Amino acid sequence: MGRSPCCEKEHTNKGAWTKEEDERLVNYIKLHGEGCWRSLPKAAGLLRCGKSCRLRWINYLRPDLKRGNFTEEEDELIISLHSLLGNKWSLIAARLPGRTDNEIKNYWNTHIKRKLYSRGIDPQTHRTINASSATATATTTTVPSSANVADPLKLTTITNKNMKNDSSTNIIISNNNDNNITNNISFQLVKIGNDTVHEDSNSSSGVTIEEASPHHHQQLNLELSIGLPSHQYQNQLASSSSVKLKHEQQEEPPRINLYQQWCGNVSQGACVCYGLGFQTNQACCCRAMATAAATTVTKAANEDDIFRFYRPMNV
DNA sequence: AAAGGCACCAACCGCACGTGC
DNA sequence: TGCACGTGCGGTTGGTGCCTT
Known part of the structure; x- marks a missing residue:
């Protein structure tokens, strides 16, 4: 027996959301909060698939969304992040408060790609086209x-x-x-x-x-x-490697272990959001984030673990 | 004014992963 | 350990509006 479908397709609406559907969804989430998307449509009286509800809320109805055009600073930040992360839209979005992964992905495909091409840069490799x-x-x-x-x-x-x-x-x-x-x-x-x-x-x-x-x-x-360090040398990495930003040498920010920075807690799996500089679960609700943050406090006391933790830009 | 092309973006789809039983 | 489920992600599609011819 295969996986059951996420919804009964013949009894669900598709396509653009109506104002009434939006209101129902918003009212329901205001009352009961997010989560349990599978059962939400029925509970909220919506003839929609749970995934569709989730997407509508995350990409359009969420109150903390920033509407309007992208600024030049956001453009450059997206380009920088894309050069580092590739098409990891959710990670990029985590760095841009109020923007969604879908929005950034669309914006990338419609605006930034063209912008980079006009600069003579390949948007995939971030190298000059003739390089x-x-x-x-x-x-x-x-x-x-x-x-x-x-x-x-x-x-x-x-x-x-x-x-x-x-x-x-x-x-x-x-x-x-x-x-x-x-x-x-x-x-x-x-x-x-x-x-x-x-x-x-x-x-x-x-x-x-x-x-x-x-x-x-x-x-x-x-x-x-x-690349994430292997288990083999994670301890060595923590004790012997140290990195530092030149321009911040005078002002000592909190420090963390690099392995923790990138992986959160080993047993919990990697949380890259944490590694990208989010100290809270503002961008990620995984437990690795919380665990990593908690671990950092104790780890930071060890001066050998000289891996700095930087606040994300524009946050 | 109508038709066709194009850009934009909301929404969908399939897949992967984590979790609980 | 394996399976089902819930959720999230990235790629793709389709509808809509604007612009050009």
Whole structure:
């Protein structure tokens, strides 16, 4: 026996929602709250599928939705987040309060793609359209984990002593003490135009990361991929790797363990929302978030766990 | 004024994942 | 351990309105 359908299709309305249906749904949720979408339609007197109700509420009726056009700042934030996360619309939406994943997805497909094409950037790879051949000559630089690595969502520029005039440089953050621990966090920098690669004499690591100006942002096309650390070296990672944002060195924000940051609680599974900087369940209601947040408080006391926790932008 | 093309976006669909039994 | 269920996600579709011819 296969899975039962989410609703009896022959007895449900489809297509655009009427004002009356909206009112019924809103009134019901005001009284009983969200959840149990399967039984909601019947309880609310709606001839709709539960999924349809959920979607209508999340994408259109929710009171905290921001209506209206996207601002230039939101545009740029979406582009940055997409370059980091790909088509993870829900994660991107979590960074833009009042916007829904569906809205952002539509906006991406209708506006931003075109905008990027007009800039000569491939919206999928975030590389210049004629740079694809250049990546074939990319070089790879392995950087010790004592290098400064920022919250990837704030990261816009990496300067690297070893970055030559190649069109592309891969940087793999690894652990000095154990060469087996590689490919933990990897970046690929693609150099575009004549932007100068700065050398940071204060950095013993050879790599610094700093918050860049919009000018830099346009000059460097950053592609970042991040893999979750394996169970094998999660403890090593917590104790030996440290990352720091240059521009925030004077002001010490709360610190967390990187593995916790990205994975929440191991036994609970990964909560990437938490890793993206949400300290509460404002963007995610999973239990991993709460657990990770609770764990962070105790973990933060350990100065070896020098992984910073940054507040999300615009939140 | 009518027809066709296009852009936009709400809504749908199938799938994946987590949870409880 | 396996199954059913509930939920969420990302890709796709279809309706609507605007613009051009």
